[in-house]
Amino acid sequence: MERGSIRARTSGWAKITRFSRSSAARSSSSTAVTASTSSYAHARHSTSALQFIDEATINVAAGNGGDGIVAWRREKFIPKGGPAGGDGGHGGSIYLAATPELSTLVEFRYRRAFEADSGKHGGTSNKSGRGGTDLTIRVPVGTLVYRSQEGKPEALFADLAAAGERVLVARGGRGGLGNQHFATSVRQAPRFAEKGEPGERYALRLELKLLADCGVVGVPNAGKSTLLSAVSAARPKIAEYPFTTIEPQLGVVRVSGEESFVMVDVPGLIEGAHEGAGLGDRFLRHVERTRVLLHLLDGAKPLDEIVRDKETIEGELRAWSGALLEKPMLLCISKLDLPDARARLAEIRERYPDATGISAATGEGVAELVYALARTLAQAPAPPRVEPVARIDLVPKDDFTIERERDGAFVVSGERVERLAAMTNFDSDESLARFERALERIGVERRLRAMGAAQGDTVRIGAYEFTYS
Secondary structure, three states: OOOOOEEOOEHHHEOEEOOOOOOOOOOOOOOOOEEOHHHHHHHHOOOHHHOOOOEEEEEEEOOOOOOOOOOEOOEOOEOOOOEOOOOOOOOOOEEEEEEOOOOOOHHHHOOOEEEOOOOOOOOOOOOOOOOOOOEEEEEEOOEEEEEEOOOOOOEEEEEEOOOOOEEEEEOOOOOOOOHHHHOOOOOOOOOOOOOOOOOOEEEEEEEEOOOOOEEEEOOOOOOHHHHHHHHOOOOOOOOOOOOOOOOOEEEEEEOOOOOEEEEEEOOOOOOOHHHOOOOHHHHHHHHOOOOEEEEEEEOOOOHHHHHHHHHHHHHHHHHHOHHHHHOOEEEEEEOOOOOOHHHHHHHHHHHOOOOEEOEOOOOEOHHHHHHHHHHHHHHOOOOOOOOOOOOOOOOOOOOOEEEEOOOOOEEEEOHHHHHHHHOOOOOOHHHHHHHHHHHHHHOHHHHHHHOOOOOOOEEEEOOEEEEEO
16 A cells, blocks of 8 residues: 655645744844833823723733754865754743732733744854743732633633732743754754744633722612721712712721731622622622621611611622631621611611621721721631642543544644644755654554545645645
8 A cells, every 4th residue: 555645735845824924023022021011001091090990801922932944064174064053042931920019900901912022043053043032911919810722611720819929821932943953874964944833822811809808898878988988098989879889999907007907898789799780790709809898787777678788798798609608797887977877786786796886977986896807807817819720631642633524624633743733844845754754653644544534635734734645
């Protein structure tokens, strides 16, 4: 039986591709090490700092490796100096770094694509090309990173819960080898070199969960924003209509000269918030990282309404995550300066003896509440860190798969064979011969023959198409 082989469609074993990987089109600037999205966003949208964005999707593309080159040693009195083609430089990688200087993901509304530098090509005299500069993208502390790739499901990749944490999200491609590496005792003058390896490309979904010690929850108009403005330097919007607060507000509460904690005011919750009613479904995630919850109840309402509000809030917290109700929770009646509020506090204490009361307007009970929160925080456990689920991808022994599509073409898939195709220079006969030997060694041609591949059939490997013969 005649041996099968994979040959390119056009004369000279030339490649046929559906697209060309243009390294020239990629930015090769080596000056920007950190992605400064701030200046970009604020230059175009001066009001972006006023927006609270806690979700964003971006695309990251690490740099391609530089190509190795074919070159020869040329020196006086040294005839037949041999191969001296240098290796390509590695492509730049992309990192995410958590910084306390950012508080929202608003900057990613206007810039969604990030690309690292590609490596430079190798040089003569065995000189390696310059490596691409790594790119660091700054994100707020508390950002969850979900990573996905075409054809694969999304999965939690990292939890940047501490300032200064840095994680690699896309690795740069390896530089191609120059012809100096392919010299052997029987092939002393190789006339081919490797192309650079493509860098990794991923889609990232960023989800911000604010890091605060105490979360204030309650129905709309319960006095949460007024309390935050009374105990910290935060100045949230305060009005007499519901949903005055439409985004979480953070404030630093000073207990003493050396002790303080961070409080977050979450927009008011209503029944069905965990299913999307009101604004709760967008911001309930921000109380997941808190250590203590302060449940504020409106003392101006009748007793039955106060009890109903308490049950509603607890029901919404339970429906969102059962772990929220396991956190230490303080119950507090607000607006003691209004008529009948003190009577409501007395009635509530008959059912819940630990309930306290405050008036953020007059300051009554506020200091006692702050000290009570500080004592509770001192005994509360640290919030659990979200760890990515460990995944073990079992790679088959063959390390590749072959499927036949409806048009009759054979599609060869696998990280190893696709990388081999991407790093092969199909303009060189010697390089093509090496590619064919590698496919034979891996077992691709043997599998194609077993699947009934005939002369003239189309074989696709990655972005390349060949004619089987």
